[in-house]
Amino acid sequence: NYLRENIDDEFKSYLVLVRASSIQSERGLLTEDENRALNRSIHKLLYLIGSALGESSNRSPTSIYTNCLHVLEYLLRRHDIHIENVHDLVVSTLPYHDTPLFGRILQLVNLAELSQWMFLRPYATPGCHLPNRTLLAKQAAKDNALTGVLCDLAASNKTKSSKGRSHVTSFACAVLVQALKIQSRKTGTCEEPTVRLLLPYVLQAIGSS
Secondary structure, rough: HHHHHHHOOHHHHHHHOHHHHHHHHOOOOHHHHHHHHHHHHHHHHHHHHHHHHOOOOOOOOHHHHHHHHHHHHHHHHHHOOHHHHHHHHHHHHHHOOHHHHHHHHHHHHOOHHHHHHHHHHHHHOOOOOOHHHHHHHHHHHHOHHHHHHHHHHHOOOOOOHHHHHHHHHHHHHHHHHHHHHHHHHHHHOHHHHHHHHHHHHHOOOOOHH
């Protein structure tokens, strides 16, 4: 009910993931094609949730933020997204890296299985301080895979106008700018592989504006 009543129309195509009928759909019993289709839907839904989480700082029981947490909890319990969709779960909540939500997600997932996110393992301990933006920028400055993730995150939100999507785009761009500054301080210029990676996104953004 909370999804139907409190989440906007963009989420309606994903209601199948939270309907009672999905309780009958154990992942282990699905075909390979069915699992791929499920993962595609979960991917899109997680990124929508990631955007919606930035809509408001309101934490009331009926707020968009709280309702998104309910959906996340359901996906964790019903579809094992902390096991089957780790990358999407981490990336979609990365803009909230300094919140208890992200800290809890780091505790739930097995980062040892994803080398790209190994740098976050020290922050997966309960009670540990959370990763700040500078840490993410330092990692992006030396890891073009993370730079690419941030570019994709910004590009996937660039045509949308909601406050939540603006938050996600602003976060990704801020980390990327800081990462470029870190590279420049170390070498006197931005590294060529990073520039080649960024250029198509920059040109796309200029063209769309």
